[in-house]
Amino acid sequence: MEYIQPRPSSIVAGLYTVRDLGVDVSILHGPSGCSFKHARLLEEDGMRVLTTSLGDNEFIFGGQEILEKVLRYAEKEFSPKRMAVVGTCVSMIIGEDMESAIENSGINTPAIAVNIHAGFRENIDGVIAALEPAAKAGWIEETELERQKELLHAANMTEKLRGAAYKPYVKPQRGDLKHVVAQKLLECVKSGEKGIAIMNAKKETAYMFADVLKALWEVCPGADIEYVANLEDRGLPKVRRDAENIRNGLVDSGLHAEYTGALDEYGATGDILGEKILECRPDFALISGVPHAIPPGYLEGIKVFSVTNGPRQVEPLKEFGHDYVVVEVDLHPKTLGVREIVPSEFGDVLRTMK
Incomplete structure (x- = not known):
């Protein structure tokens, strides 16, 4: 077993x-x-x-x-x-x-x-x-079928290595208090530290995880932060529509992120995003969605703020070096049936501290 x-x-x-x-x-x-x-x-x-x-x-x-x-x-x-x-x-x-x-x-x-x-x-x-x-x-197409199979196996491996399946039983936790984590994040920004904000989200969950980046942009528009999101135009029909909706929402807010990976590639983008972090050489990283896709070696020496929707993801993230982990409870039902970015609890906490 x-x-x-x-x-x-x-x-x-x-x-x-x-x-x-x-x-x-x-x-x-x-x-x-x-x-x-x-x-x-x-x-x-x-x-x-x-x-x-x-x-x-x-x-x-x-x-x-x-x-x-x-x-x-x-x-x-x-x-x-x-x-x-x-x-x-x-x-x-x-x-x-x-x-x-x-x-x-x-x-x-x-x-x-x-x-x-x-x-x-x-x-x-x-x-x-x-x-x-x-x-x-x-x-x-058959090529899309093979692509999907590769992505599925990559996502599965990510869960087994650093996710909720990394050991036989993982205790669910609610993570760190959102207002405390938001305060620590803004302290990094206000002290002039360089940052990178990454969304690496799974499919429709991106409707809320994108709000984490959007909120940081709204609160700190002139900060030295590089924004990256897995919103490239690939995948099954609904996945591509969702990515387009979220891209439009970010642009409308004035946030122009670099698009790296697609919404169904969240489990296979770890090394690519890791290389982005090395290129950026940030003091801190904010990662929303599937933070554990990024191998911990890329995060050494920087403060890591992670936003997940899995209570069983808190323990492995902490174990693999993420300094702060917050959980967006009930994210999944809140992102079904929507067609535009929806507010996240962590994003709203950031906004109150503007």
């Missing part, structure tokens, strides 16, 4: 991936309570999530007819451009043929079957399970 703490579900990972692929309606083929929280959250982001609500009878006799019925209902009720059927543990155990159900349902909407269940140790299996049929259906 590698972990004895809860880990992200591969079923949920599949759901988020079909959303990024432009799916309008996703059908969970399993019990009504499967992935309930995330299904509700994803509806806030514009994707309808239905369920076949399998019960005891279907566990024995199968639920293919129910799935076909729900597929027809979804097409008629929502007129989607794309649909996806996402598997669960139940559909896997009883051996449901979801591709056959799509074909036999008679729907005209392009649809894919994501054969996944929660019995995978790594949630990236759910992402790959969604991307492979998408490539087969022509929704993405």
